[in-house]
Amino acid sequence: MTSLRYGRATLLALVAALLIVPHTAAAQHPTHSAAPVRETATPDRPAYDVSLSGDADGSHWTGRQTVSFRNAARTPLRSVDVRLWGNGSDGCGTSDRPSPVRVGRVEGGTPRPLTVGCTALRIDLPAPLPYGARTSISFDVSITVPDRVHRFGKDGAHRYLGNALPLLSVRDAQGRHLDPDVGFGESFHTLTGDFRVVLDHPDALVVPASGTTTRHAGAPGRTVTTSVARGVRDFAWAAGPFRSKTVTTPGGVRLNAYWTASTPPEGVAKALQDSVGSVDEFGKRFGRYPYGELDLVMSDTLDDFGSMEFPGLVLLWTERDESGAVHEIAHQWFYGIVGNDQFTSPWLDESFAQYAAQLYYREPTATCWEDQGPWPSDTAALTRSMAYYADGHRTEYVRVVYTRGACALHDLERTLGTPAMASMLRGYVRDHWLGVSTTTAFKHAAQAATTKDLGPFWTEHRIS
Numbered sequence: 001m002t003s004l005r006y007g008r009a010t011l012l013a014l015v016a017a018l019l020i021v022p023h024t025a026a027a028q029h030p031t032h033s034a035a036p037v038r039e040t041a042t043p044d045r046p047a048y049d050v051s052l053s054g055d056a057d058g059s060h061w062t063g064r065q066t067v068s069f070r071n072a073a074r075t076p077l078r079s080v081d082v083r084l085w086g087n088g089s090d091g092c093g094t095s096d097r098p099s100p101v102r103v104g105r106v107e108g109g110t111p112r113p114l115t116v117g118c119t120a121l122r123i124d125l126p127a128p129l130p131y132g133a134r135t136s137i138s139f140d141v142s143i144t145v146p147d148r149v150h151r152f153g154k155d156g157a158h159r160y161l162g163n164a165l166p167l168l169s170v171r172d173a174q175g176r177h178l179d180p181d182v183g184f185g186e187s188f189h190t191l192t193g194d195f196r197v198v199l200d201h202p203d204a205l206v207v208p209a210s211g212t213t214t215r216h217a218g219a220p221g222r223t224v225t226t227s228v229a230r231g232v233r234d235f236a237w238a239a240g241p242f243r244s245k246t247v248t249t250p251g252g253v254r255l256n257a258y259w260t261a262s263t264p265p266e267g268v269a270k271a272l273q274d275s276v277g278s279v280d281e282f283g284k285r286f287g288r289y290p291y292g293e294l295d296l297v298m299s300d301t302l303d304d305f306g307s308m309e310f311p312g313l314v315l316l317w318t319e320r321d322e323s324g325a326v327h328e329i330a331h332q333w334f335y336g337i338v339g340n341d342q343f344t345s346p347w348l349d350e351s352f353a354q355y356a357a358q359l360y361y362r363e364p365t366a367t368c369w370e371d372q373g374p375w376p377s378d379t380a381a382l383t384r385s386m387a388y389y390a391d392g393h394r395t396e397y398v399r400v401v402y403t404r405g406a407c408a409l410h411d412l413e414r415t416l417g418t419p420a421m422a423s424m425l426r427g428y429v430r431d432h433w434l435g436v437s438t439t440t441a442f443k444h445a446a447q448a449a450t451t452k453d454l455g456p457f458w459t460e461h462r463i464s
């Protein structure tokens with residue numbers, strides 16, 4: 001999410017946001033059951049086929065979603081969990097204002113009651129799905145964009161539909177991932193899959209979306225935007241009277257910039273310049289950006305939210321002099337291409353995105369770690385989960401996961417040497433390309449890059 005290199009205003013806004021968001025996590029129960037055997041993450045290779053129709057201003061989308069998937073685990077798959085992350089802030093809603101994301105008319109399985117604040121829907125399959133077999137479920141979807149400035153929300157005449165589309169959750173060695181939305185950061189964990197999303201909307205709405213997008217005329221006054229995104233772990237779109245411009249980077253990535261009328265042109269130009277530079281630089285560092293095109297959705301009125309990454313689409317709070325572009329583009333690799341369980345190991349994407357952005361800006365980092373002073377608490381550690389931060393340690397989240405995490409990676413670079421660090425990271429990304437990494441896997445990759453014992457390094461930086 002939000003990059004924090006961009007000054008005091010961002011930090012204050014984020015701290016304020018952290019303080020005012022209602023605390024819902026403490027009421028949730030632990031969601032990972034112990035699993036005696038190592039299990040492969042499943043269901044895998046999901047293929048989403050979605051067709052939605054939007055209303056006049058893009059506030060309401062309805063249609064049908066089909067998801068096919070394979071059971072990658074040796075244990076038969078008896079049910080799947082669909083996550084409705086769009087209900088994270090509003091939960092089950094009220095009688096006169098229901099949940100923003102609703103699912104109905106389920107086929108291919110039997111739905112159980114919603115759980116985890118109406119963000120999880122378990123669907124029992126008609127018969128256990130054996131190892132390697134494929135099946136599909138389908139359901140009606142109704143999405144009502146909440147009236148707040150947010151990644152899933154409204155911004156003047158613009159609508160952002162991040163985390164709005166129901167996604168398959170993961171079952172792995174840790175059990176079923178049914179973590180709550182804690183009101184800040186991210187709790188998401190998904191495997192990569194393919195999406196084909198058809199959005200039928202009024203001609204007046206410009207619709208940026210993840211994936212490669214084509215548009216054709218629909219019914220009178222309407223446009224059909226079709227997006228195909230392969231090897232992604234989420235899908236987002238926006239709708240509104242955006243202005244737009246497309247450029248192609250020297251490295252061959254098509255950047256589609258969209259911005260609201262109030263966003264300063266200087267800010268748009270700067271964000272575009274930084275995006276061109278960083279998508280190519282990160283491509284050289286970590287492996288070529290695999291999706292061909294990337295949408296930048298920019299607004300100057302995201303002060304209370306910040307910026308947010310989705311595969312192939314970044315939502316950027318864009319001011320005259322700065323934006324979150326580089327940090328969010330770095331997330332295309334760390335979260336997008338190299339996935340992680342963002343609830344259990346938020347540092348694996350945030351610290352890495354922050355580190356990569358600081359490399360891009362050539363920021364001085366020699367005293368970065370020392371400058372942080374003492375740890376904010378005895379229990380603080382880089383490898384804490386969102387459950388920890390939500391349980392009375394919220395003020396540590398940004399300081400540890402973003403700031404200290406990036407400093408730790410700069411320290412690791414000094415320990416390994418810059419060429420060895422670059423080579424290690426390139427190999428690490430390659431080894432987990434479109435997959436999922438863990439802290440253990442990263443520590444193993446780093447240790448393999450040096451003859452020094454990194455044990456004391458991990459201890460000092462509280463990486464366990």
Ligand SMILES: [Zn+2]
Pocket residue numbers: 001002003327328331349350353
């Ligand atoms: Zn981030």
